[in-house]
Amino acid sequence: MSPTAETITHQYPHPPTRIGSAKPGGRRPSTGRRRLSRNDSVKDHFRMKYNMSSGHVQNSSVTDIDHKLKLEFFQKEPCKYSHEVFLKAAKIYSALKHDSRDERENPYLQRKNRDALAAKVQDIPHLVFTDDQEKRLVFELAFTALKYQMLFEDVLQDCSFFAQFPEFNEDSGLVMVMLCDFQSRKFQQRTPFTNETLDETAEQVEEALLQVKTRLNAALARHRIKAAAPSLDHLLPDAVRSKEELRSNMPMYVWVNQIKTTISEVIEQFKDDGYKLVDSGEKLEERQFSVDNLCNDVLMFPPESKEDLIECELLQSGKIVLQDKSSCLAPHSVKYLLGEGDDIIHVNAGSGATTAHIASLLQDNNNHIWTFGSQSTTDVQKIQKTMERLGIKGVKNLQDSFLDIEPDDPRFKNVKVILVTADCSKSGITNPIDFIVNEGEDAKILKDLSVGETDLTKLGELVGQHGNLLKHAMKCKYLVESSSSSSSSSLPSSLP
Template sequence: HMEDLGLVMVILCDYQTRKFQRRTPFTNEIQNSAATDVEDAISDCKTKLNAALARHRIKASAPSIEYLLPETVRSKEAIGSKQPVYTWVNQIKTSISDVIEQFKEEGFTLVNSEEKLVDKQFAVDPLCSDVLMFPGEYREDLVDHDLYLGGKIVIQDKSSCIAPHSIKHLLGDDSDIIHVNVGAGLTTAHIASLINNSNNHAWAFGAKSTSESKAIQAQFEKCGIKGIKVPTDSFLDIDHDDSKYKNVRVILVTADCSRSAVTNPVDFIVNEGEDMKILKDMATGDVNMSRITELSTAHMNIMKHAMKFSKVQAVVYMTRSIHETENENVVVKSVEYTNMVQQRKFPWRVVPPVLPFSGEEIEKKIGIIGKYIKFHPTEKSSGCFVAVVTREPEDAKEAARDVLARAQARGLLPTKKSKEKLVNSEITNGEVDHIPNGHDAEAEPKLLPKREREKLQREPKGRIRHEQILNHLVHCKKCTCIMHRPPPSLDGSQNSTNSTRKAFTS
């Protein structure tokens, strides 16, 4: 069939590289049935195919079969071959420090992430603290490593890790999440690893059959993840008012895009569980604008549906595309349309993701451009685009609870397990030793005034003065990333702030 032409050409190219010898599957590898059928067919007529390829290469004056591919595809492949291998640590099964120590014991050296990785060197990614980088030549060794086979580390490109880290600080302890276009389930698993909370539940949409759903569930089980449902329904067909989604606060939309920012298509498809049919489009190297327009329309429909969920307060949109039509245009048009239709008191708006970009990166627009994360494909990783769209709840009490949940997620407030530890925290010279997430005791106002901190120390154990901290969150400029405060009322009064505080204290 013509629709399988892309898949046939890729497997044929792989066969030619291996001199038409069959490939030995990796340990515990889940093989694609379509790819296996093509491989069997090629094997049956490999002699004739080998001769035909040799004649075609000579006719085209191509030094090797790779030169039969378009220049754009070959340049991407050249970039991809130099990229490091990225793995994220599954914190449900182990810890980042334990994994780092194990690699050190095996002879690896931990170096600065800015250095070029050579030999047995590895580094921690500066943006994603649970992501480790290794030289590209160690990919096969990592695939056979006990940590990988045991589900303690997962191989996935950095471009796929940005969105989970953008979501981490948007979820509270009891918040649920929906992931649209789940793929092989690795991104959903990464979110579960970062949250590592049994109180959160997730729905992963994108499986087109029961067999696909079971394969994704098997990936979750390998990672030790529970509580993720993988329905075969289309996301667009579900009722946004269904009571089972009442606790959903965040929706991640991983767009089924052009993948124009992907540098290594084959590795991408294998890791992400994408449809093999996309290889045909990715192998041509041409930009089909009508196809991109068609895709962007589909993306907008998903975004509009995601913003209909009454309890959802954040929609994270991610693509692996370099085209503005699929990126900023989709976000802006979806938000404008939804706000016009819904006419809510607190409308949807784009906000900067919470990631540790340096001042230099922000100034030079490296990875962060305005309110959007935008990485172009380089020798370090494939490219990606991430946007975070949020709104405040209409109900004042719910808004207060959401503020506290986000504050706990960012470490500005203690969780239930850490309240007693916070009360007994050591104070040196009347100042808190460390205030997380950018609040510097010397450069910024204290989390609480000195007199109130001293009063807090005299409170009985376990009693936390949340009203004081909430007051700080309402007024602290550095907390707007987790607060997303509504604008003051038109008459200039503080009614919105007072009602939030009143709702919380009640």
């Protein structure tokens, strides 16, 4: 039998570490993306031989052509998820997953599981991530599994997967996220990362998926043919697919942390890295960027620059911060309402990125910022960690509820502006993963966004909460006094 990409193995210089009794070993990934079928490779091989015999190939040796054919024939799709990422994504998926088809179609099961499922959604596990990149990968994989949950559940049922492997019923979340990755890589066997710590259960799930990969592939093909869908993406709801298309064309934005550097220094650094600065009105192409026409400390890049931005040294060192432009408008509005020594209150600070942006814009004004919205000590520590990484001081994060603060509290006597960042349905977000990572948003938004629907019952509650925050802000006496003694407007600022 002719060799395939799955039968070629390589010895690692440092074998991966396994948890449990799994056997050591691994495969080295190739550098290419496209995989040729055996028939395609044979056809190309004979076509090249014919061209050479006919004199159509000039200055090419047979050795070079054969080497190129081998590279194309043995190409493998790379995997970007480690076992640790699979396990974490499975926990998030299991907490947020939608009702199964049986639960949706059976009223008895709906009534029986409604309370349990509601409680489960609220109980999203607390996970510790190595860095923001791992966090992105985990939420990206969990979100993909949520989008394709109904399809993959039907596919697994068509293949009688859990009937054949009943031991994985308790690990259905892990099966789902690994299947998402498995099908995206054309059902090729995964190659472990060097020095990766492997999980025994994840290895067993992968082996089970490999055993039924022919049936899985056939089931997916049947679903596509039945729906006349050219790709799996076309099986998603129109609202979800339109956002996916919009996201692929959305530019990337970063703001310059002027506590650590200057705008001109960052611009020169990007030029040294091969980027070209163009006017803000021009359409950005690859390796180009521009300065935003509304926020002078915000730089705009084409969407294909995302990976470069995430990995660049400027971002890792805290000299720039990746954040959507919509989140940058409020800090610039606040900047023009504050004077020397004026303080600000920021309600619903989230991850602290917007608060940090305000501090960056006011670095020379000796201002203090009070933040509210932290629900636990972990939230407080998260904001403190953000401020430390960005080198920002003068931010005082309070775990108290803003609604419990007395309107005449002497601690806030110098406060001139209250910025209320409203909680909303997030239905307009096109890139929820970046929003969760950059803004510290609750991962529960992924459940609704994965099907393109908004729970209308939540909207009234969100409007009521925001109204209460605004009313309480209006009661603060220090704001009323400052507005009556100043010729400029210092009333509370609220941006949704």
